[in-house]
Amino acid sequence: MEHNGQWPLYEVFVRARGGLDHKHVGSLHAADARMAIDHARDLYTRRLEGISIWVVPSKDITASDPAETDSLFEPARDKIYRHPTFYDIPDEVKTL
Amino acid sequence: MSGVAAKIEAPDLFRYVLRLGDLSLVLGQRLGEWVGHSPALEEDLGLANIALDMIGQARLLLSYAGEVEGRGRGEDEIAFLREHGDYLNPILAEQPNGDFGQTIVRQVLIDVFQLELYERMTRSTDERLAAIAAKSVKEIRYHLRYSSGWLVRLGDGTAESHARVQAALESLWSYTVEFFAEDQLDARMAERGVAPRLSEVQAAWAQRIDEILTEATLQRPRDRPHSWHGKRGQHSEHLGYLLAEMQHLQRTYPGARW
DSSP states (O other): OOTTSOOOEEEEEEEOSTTSOOEEEEEEEOSSHHHHHHHHHHHHSTTSOOSEEEEEEGGGOOOOOGGGHHHHHGGGTTOGGGSSOSSOOOTTOOOO | OOHHHHHSOHHHHHHHHHHHHHHHHHHHHHHHTTTTTSSSHHHHHHHHHHHHHHHHHHHHHHHHHHHHHTSSOOHHHHHHSOOGGGOOOOGGGGSOOOSHHHHHHHHHHHHHHHHHHHHHHTTOSSHHHHHHHHHHHHHHHHHHHHHHHHHHHHHTSOHHHHHHHHHHHHHHHGGGHHHHOOOHHHHHHHHTTSSOOHHHHHHHHHHHHHHHHHHTTOOOOOOOOOOOBGGGTBOOHHHHHHHHHHHHHHHHSTTOOO
16 A cells, blocks of 8 residues: 555556557556456446456656757657658559 | 256256355345445445446356246246245345455455356356356456455454454354255265265365465454254345345336336
8 A cells, every 4th residue: 555545556558459459448446457357347447348457656757858848849740751651552553 | 048957846946056056146245335435436346347247147047047946936036936945045145245355354264165166167067057157257256365465464464454344254254154064955966966065165265365364463263063054944134125025126027128
């Protein structure tokens, strides 16, 4: 248990169907990982939302700093050549 | 309801199905009392989920009991308009929630009983009971995952949590004797293949409970003689208060729907 009397926070990821990736759906408090899975099942899959659950302690997620948004993401803005829009797609290719 | 059921006295089957249904109904009602009062929001939802599964089981079983009885009573009448002595649940189910640890101990003891009973009842000669058992087993496996997880956490937790769940175990243990005290009705159901032998359920129950208690570092209490007969309709005082709350709406506004 953490110092403030709250259980640690976990981030919850749910896979809706086979073949799809796990999507972040929210967070919850739990004393340990197993309890986090149980809580996630009860909180986020009550209406058949998923077939698989991941939980990750929120403290173990390293996030980018919003203050660095400019230096991290701005430089990509003017590099349009990185988008594969300069190729001619043959008509026979239906799905790409 | 095929040829097999026809050979069974309807009152026998009616009473047997009531025993199963009342266990789910009364425990579901008890667990529902936690809503809004749990130690954490997440536990509120966890307990409510189990309570709803229990009420779902009760609906299937009590509806079936009404059909077997053949007097036109539906699930609501059977659930809400019977008297104290007509309920056939084991007494453990009606015991008060106490603290969270006591609720968890009660839940583990009943979850394992239901699991061992229903796993075997999926092979019942009564097709309806076999189908209800097959559906319920999936729910009960999760209930046990939840309850045994908590029992291990509390038993193997702090000195206080350990002492509290050990005390709860001591106070509730003797009620479990009733699960396995086979009477003539149980024996007739087993002979006809409707239900498993209770001695077989008991052996499996004891083994699984021992495993959980060992992991939870809890001492298994000694078996003591019991004088409780909830499954014959003799109950503790607690059931009356529970029924008063549960039946209030239907008795005040008969036939009320929403």
